[in-house]
Amino acid sequence: MKTKIFLTLLMFFGILLGCEPIPNNDSNNENNQTDSVPTQTDSIPNQTDTVPAPVDPNLSKALKLDSSFVRSRAGSAQGSDLAEISGMVCSRVTPGYLWVQGDDSYKVRAMAPDGTFSTTIKLHDSYRDWEGLSGGVYNDTNYLFVGVFGDNDLRYKDKYYIYYFAEPEVVDGEVKVEKTIIHFGYPDGKAHNAEVIMYDNVEEKIYIVDKWNTFNSTGMVYSMPFSTAINTDSMQVLTEECQLGGGNMYIEVSGIAALFQNPTGGDISPDGKYILVKNERFMLIWTREMVDGQYESVGKTLARSPKKITAYKKEPQGEAVAWLDNTTCYTTSDVYSSDVAPIWKYTRTLEEAE
Numbered sequence: 001m002k003t004k005i006f007l008t009l010l011m012f013f014g015i016l017l018g019c020e021p022i023p024n025n026d027s028n029n030e031n032n033q034t035d036s037v038p039t040q041t042d043s044i045p046n047q048t049d050t051v052p053a054p055v056d057p058n059l060s061k062a063l064k065l066d067s068s069f070v071r072s073r074a075g076s077a078q079g080s081d082l083a084e085i086s087g088m089v090c091s092r093v094t095p096g097y098l099w100v101q102g103d104d105s106y107k108v109r110a111m112a113p114d115g116t117f118s119t120t121i122k123l124h125d126s127y128r129d130w131e132g133l134s135g136g137v138y139n140d141t142n143y144l145f146v147g148v149f150g151d152n153d154l155r156y157k158d159k160y161y162i163y164y165f166a167e168p169e170v171v172d173g174e175v176k177v178e179k180t181i182i183h184f185g186y187p188d189g190k191a192h193n194a195e196v197i198m199y200d201n202v203e204e205k206i207y208i209v210d211k212w213n214t215f216n217s218t219g220m221v222y223s224m225p226f227s228t229a230i231n232t233d234s235m236q237v238l239t240e241e242c243q244l245g246g247g248n249m250y251i252e253v254s255g256i257a258a259l260f261q262n263p264t265g266g267d268i269s270p271d272g273k274y275i276l277v278k279n280e281r282f283m284l285i286w287t288r289e290m291v292d293g294q295y296e297s298v299g300k301t302l303a304r305s306p307k308k309i310t311a312y313k314k315e316p317q318g319e320a321v322a323w324l325d326n327t328t329c330y331t332t333s334d335v336y337s338s339d340v341a342p343i344w345k346y347t348r349t350l351e352e353a354e
Contacts, residue, residue, distance in 0.1 A: 180228075221240075
């Protein structure tokens with residue numbers, strides 16, 4: 001009897017302590033309980049189950065892709081001939097050549113796509129940081145435009161310039177030109193850093209894209225009507241057009257949405273239909289739409305989302321791009337450690353592009 005009481009008490013305290021009860025060996029006991037009490041671990045979920053990684057919400061905004069271009073190497077630019085190439089445009093006076101310009105070199109040089117230099121145009125002055133080169137037609141004359149507007153430290157404010165001069169023929173040796181200087185500033189009266197200058201043959205306007213030194217920004221687009229009668233004695237104030245790509249410039253990179261920032265080069269095709277803007281990691285393309293039989297403004301086009309060119313590969317300090325025509329463009333960059341900057345050629349068929 002004492003033994004039965006002892007076992008009953010022991011079983012009672014065991015249940016209180018969360019232990020499995022000791023089975024009662026008395027076969028004559030009607031209340032003999034042989035089922036075990038569930039352990040606490042039975043209700044705990046499997047700790048090894050994988051938790052889905054969070055999805056970047058901006059991936060849904062990622063730019064569409066343009067896979068129509070094929071990339072090939074055209075040649076190499078020797079850094080000893082022109083260091084830090086930051087601007088490039090195809091010659092319209094002497095087809096088959098590129099005009100290129102380097103940072104702080106105070107000269108523009110003609111170069112074949114294979115990298116062979118020829119004509120040199122020296123523009124003697126003390127101004128600093130040349131960052132862009134463009135070309136276009138005005139009153140049946142081809143002009144070259146040099147952007148003297150680099151300002152990494154944001155200290156020049158209203159001391160930004162564009163040099164322009166009639167494009168000469170490509171010949172061996174040095175060529176002298178008569179340059180005109182346009183002095184300009186930004187509508188907010190503040191300092192800006194820019195590396196993109198583009199001339200539009202349709203509107204006869206100069207377009208500048210700054211780096212808009214603000215976190216999570218894609219750059220702002222500004223414009224200036226061009227005329228050889230422009231007043232060079234006073235500062236011209238740019239017109240603000242739009243934020244590049246409307247601010248929606250996300251590009252998918254390994255499952256993450258990377259924002260396109262710091263534009264370093266750009267060009268508008270000779271007929272005005274296509275626009276390229278690039279940085280060292282990506283190159284983007286816009287297609288201009290027709291409205292009532294005429295092309296819309298460049299500002300309206302650049303306010304829309306572009307497409308990312310899949311053939312483009314990262315170019316360290318890649319700052320130069322130039323349209324030859326609607327199917328071909330060239331890029332190059334600041335010299336590498338070997339003092340050689342590859343020149344890349346991108347070609348496509350318009351049937352694939354449309």
